[in-house]
Amino acid sequence: MIENIELMMPIKATPYEHQKKAFTFACDKFGVFDGCIKSRGTALLMEMGTGKTIVSIAVAGCMYQYGKVNRVLVVAPLSILGVWQEEFEKFADFPYSLTILSGTVAKKKEQLKNLKGNGLQVVVVNYESAWRLEEDLKAYNADLVIADEAHKLKENRSKQSQGMHHIGDKARYKLLLTGTVITNRELDVFSQYRFLNPQIFGTSFYAFRNQYFDMGGYCNHTPIFRKWMCDDFLQKLHSIAFRVTKAECLDLPSVTEEVRQVDLEPKAAKLYDNIEDESYAELGKAEVTTANILTRLLRLSQITGGHLTDDDGVVNTVSSAKLDALSDIIDTAMAENKKIVVMARFVPEMDDIQELLEKKKICYAVVRGGVKDRESEIHRFQYDDKCRVFVGQIAAAGLGITLTAASTMVFYSLDYNMSNFEQAKARIHRAGQKENCHYIYLVCRNTIDRKVLYALRKKMNLAKILVDDYRKGNNPFKN
Numbered sequence: 332m333i334e335n336i337e338l339m340m341p342i343k344a345t346p347y348e349h350q351k352k353a354f355t356f357a358c359d360k361f362g363v364f365d366g367c368i369k370s371r372g373t374a375l376l377m378e379m380g381t382g383k384t385i386v387s388i389a390v391a392g393c394m395y396q397y398g399k400v401n402r403v404l405v406v407a408p409l410s411i412l413g414v415w416q417e418e419f420e421k422f423a424d425f426p427y428s429l430t431i432l433s434g435t436v437a438k439k440k441e442q443l444k445n446l447k448g449n450g451l452q453v454v455v456v457n458y459e460s461a462w463r464l465e466e467d468l469k470a471y472n473a474d475l476v477i478a479d480e481a482h483k484l485k486e487n488r489s490k491q492s493q494g495m496h497h498i499g500d501k502a503r504y505k506l507l508l509t510g511t512v513i514t515n516r517e518l519d520v521f522s523q524y525r526f527l528n529p530q531i532f533g534t535s536f537y538a539f540r541n542q543y544f545d546m547g548g549y550c551n552h553t554p555i556f557r558k559w560m561c562d563d564f565l566q567k568l569h570s571i572a573f574r575v576t577k578a579e580c581l582d583l584p585s586v587t588e589e590v591r592q593v594d595l596e597p598k599a600a601k602l603y604d605n606i607e608d609e610s611y612a613e614l615g616k617a618e619v620t621t622a623n624i625l626t627r628l629l630r631l632s633q634i635t636g637g638h639l640t641d642d643d644g645v646v647n648t649v650s651s652a653k654l655d656a657l658s659d660i661i662d663t664a665m666a667e668n669k670k671i672v673v674m675a676r677f678v679p680e681m682d683d684i685q686e687l688l689e690k691k692k693i694c695y696a697v698v699r700g701g702v703k704d705r706e707s708e709i710h711r712f713q714y715d716d717k718c719r720v721f722v723g724q725i726a727a728a729g730l731g732i733t734l735t736a737a738s739t740m741v742f743y744s745l746d747y748n749m750s751n752f753e754q755a756k757a758r759i760h761r762a763g764q765k766e767n768c769h770y771i772y773l774v775c776r777n778t779i780d781r782k783v784l785y786a787l788r789k790k791m792n793l794a795k796i797l798v799d800d801y802r803k804g805n806n807p808f809k810n
Contacts, residue, residue, distance in 0.1 A: 426450025462494025
């Protein structure tokens, strides 16, 4: 290992040991320090919560400083695009300019043509747009292409995967980020490695299948992996991959937290802003008390969760932003074969989450108001391997429950009560937990979500903060 590797990582943070090793591995494969390129594609198979984004930023920054790259293309699920912007702002210790392609296809093409800024040029786009913009992205001529949550490429014949194969073929270097390239079957590896480095498993899916699989099942249509080829298969797979699980990251703190910002759709954002303004105006018509300020806060929190109850008591769906973000997180957890806990506050949110899991055909357990056999649901999640997700309503699932079968918890929405928040977090971080715990908070950008989370994490009285803000002449609902 290179001495003083920490000094070679241009990031504004102290990296963990496994992050240093991942950085060194990628830089060595790319020949950054010795000029000897071993592979133009490298996979960072790092589980959720181990910091693969910060490693990628460090690799890109170092390659820029060594004159290896000037343009980077990051392709990721839609809900994660903002994460890349935030992580670059927080950690990049080198000059860069970053553009997230957004809007219509025509607008994205216009953004690509008019890129400005100094330093490393970074373009971030979602997978669905990438294949539609294939020719334009190839013309952008990225030196380094980063495929985040690359299990999205497992289907070899999808337009999404084939577009990435073509974009990757033109790039000088490629990074593939995922918890594991083998999601449900060994066949998933081909498409991801076809993007990453075609020399490993070739460019022909059928040649790959014929080498490593026998055809069996009904009418010989089911590929069956040849177990005796396992050593050869894994040797090739790991020849360009750095693999680390959360359990192996012994230097990680016992608890890590991630705030994942979500953008409300324009129509929902406008609705939110209107009700925020109305709520502030209404405060001036009555005595400002804890009760009336929290009542108005409640409506705003409901909107960020995707719903709004009208004057007739009818619940209307106004946004799917958080649900889409949760969908990507669940896909990642399932790809990594990890169980996950999702906590939410409101009944319509619980309904949405359960419907999402049923559409995905993912077995789950649930504890919410009205569920009578709580113990059965908890036991099933803890001990049934087929039960992958636990959905808990914060007020109902925050006490007396052990959920250590999972080490990742997503807060879809938040209760304002400090005790409820801490109790909910303690469901996975308790005796019997064998891994470090990772908490993900879904927060809608420019909304009250951020203020609520800030108060809870700082153990501050939310109602008092809001009342004090108002009495100082500020809009208490502003982020």
